Amino acid sequence: MGTDSERLMLLQQVLGGLNVGAIVLDAERRIVLWNHWMARRTGRSADSVAGSDLLAVFPELRGQRAEAAVTQALHNNFPSLLSQSLNKAPFPLYASAAAAARGERVQQAVEVTPIAVTGAARHCLIQINDVSLAVGRERLLREQTMVLRSQTFADGLTGIANRRHFDMAIEKEHRRARRGGVPLSLLMIDIDNFKAYNDHYGHPQGDQCLIRVAAALAAMLKRPCDLVARYGGEEFAAILPDTDSEQAWQMAEAIRLRTIELAIPHLPGADGQLVTVSLGIATRHADGSADAAGLISAADRALYQAKRDGRNRVAAQALA
Numbered sequence: 459m460g461t462d463s464e465r466l467m468l469l470q471q472v473l474g475g476l477n478v479g480a481i482v483l484d485a486e487r488r489i490v491l492w493n494h495w496m497a498r499r500t501g502r503s504a505d506s507v508a509g510s511d512l513l514a515v516f517p518e519l520r521g522q523r524a525e526a527a528v529t530q531a532l533h534n535n536f537p538s539l540l541s542q543s544l545n546k547a548p549f550p551l552y553a554s555a556a557a558a559a560r561g562e563r564v565q566q567a568v569e570v571t572p573i574a575v576t577g578a579a580r581h582c583l584i585q586i587n588d589v590s591l592a593v594g595r596e597r598l599l600r601e602q603t604m605v606l607r608s609q610t611f612a613d614g615l616t617g618i619a620n621r622r623h624f625d626m627a628i629e630k631e632h633r634r635a636r637r638g639g640v641p642l643s644l645l646m647i648d649i650d651n652f653k654a655y656n657d658h659y660g661h662p663q664g665d666q667c668l669i670r671v672a673a674a675l676a677a678m679l680k681r682p683c684d685l686v687a688r689y690g691g692e693e694f695a696a697i698l699p700d701t702d703s704e705q706a707w708q709m710a711e712a713i714r715l716r717t718i719e720l721a722i723p724h725l726p727g728a729d730g731q732l733v734t735v736s737l738g739i740a741t742r743h744a745d746g747s748a749d750a751a752g753l754i755s756a757a758d759r760a761l762y763q764a765k766r767d768g769r770n771r772v773a774a775q776a777l778a
């Protein structure tokens with residue numbers, strides 16, 4: 459191994475075999491090394507860029523984080539890692555001509571490292587990793603996580619919140635009401651004589667009935683803080699934050715009437731001809747002391763009373 463240029467050639471061959479982009483700059487920011495990886499992704503040979511200022515080859519880097527990283531390395535001897543989330547693709551690099559035509563850059567992780575050179579001013583090495591695959595996989599995972607999360611919180615039949623979602627939400631809203639000194643109301647909503655409906659029309663039509671009632675409830679409870687959930691088989695629950703007992707009663711009555719408006723036929727003899735609901739209300743007043751479990755059991759007791767009093771009605775239970 460003799461001259462510097464022989465050594466540079468060997469180095470360039472080694473760098474050419476690497477599956478990473480490598481650029482070496484001299485102290486004047488001129489390109490000294492440019493490997494095959496770079497040539498393939500820019501369409502520019504090592505010869506065509508050798509000796510050029512990095513910013514003459516990539517004018518768009520001017521004023522960018524990559525330019526600052528090179529200056530830091532050459533002048534201050536500081537290495538830099540360009541965060542992938544902030545600088546997705548600083549260099550115009552393309553996996554193929556088709557990707558270049560679409561303007562679809564390779565996703566990059568860029569590292570700039572100062573290099574001490576004997577007998578010369580400091581150089582720097584820019585390494586560019588293609589992280590497109592990893593970024594794509596990450597995006598896919600994130601999307602799948604979102605889908606899974608929405609499935610774990612949604613009821614499979616009706617699409618509204620499920621019991622697990624309800625259990626978490628009631629605790630959260632209870633804490634919020636206690637902290638904020640505001641009322642919190644809970645409605646328990648149960649379809650009347652649903653066993654008879656199922657027995658008469660069959661389970662699949664029973665499912666359709668549940669879907670229609672759930673959709674009507676969801677359409678009525680539209681404030682972002684409200685939550686309507688499927689609590690059990692044919693029972694629904696609605697959490698109404700910042701809602702006092704009078705407002706809760708109005709909402710419960712509106713739901714009862716809306717269900718009748720759906721005009722879903724029920725077999726004759728069972729509470730008239732149409733599907734109806736009974737509702738139980740419990741309200742935790744602004745200065746109340748009841749916990750979430752107390753609120754739920756009071757709403758349950760109210761629902762039981764509405765059923766006992768003849769169904770298709772609303773009942774409320776006072777909270778201790």
Ligand SMILES: Nc1nc2c(ncn2[C@@H]2O[C@H](COP(=O)(O)OP(=O)(O)OP(=O)(O)O)[C@@H](O)[C@H]2O)c(=O)[nH]1
Nearest residue numbers: 648649650651652653654656661664665691692765
């Ligand atoms: N189709 C269908 N039926 C269900 C589902 N979950 C529960 N049910 C039915 O809902 C019915 C509930 O019946 P009960 O608890 O006896 O109450 P009910 O007949 O509605 O009477 P009251 O509540 O007293 O008015 C049962 O027949 C269950 O099989 C479901 O996902 N789909």
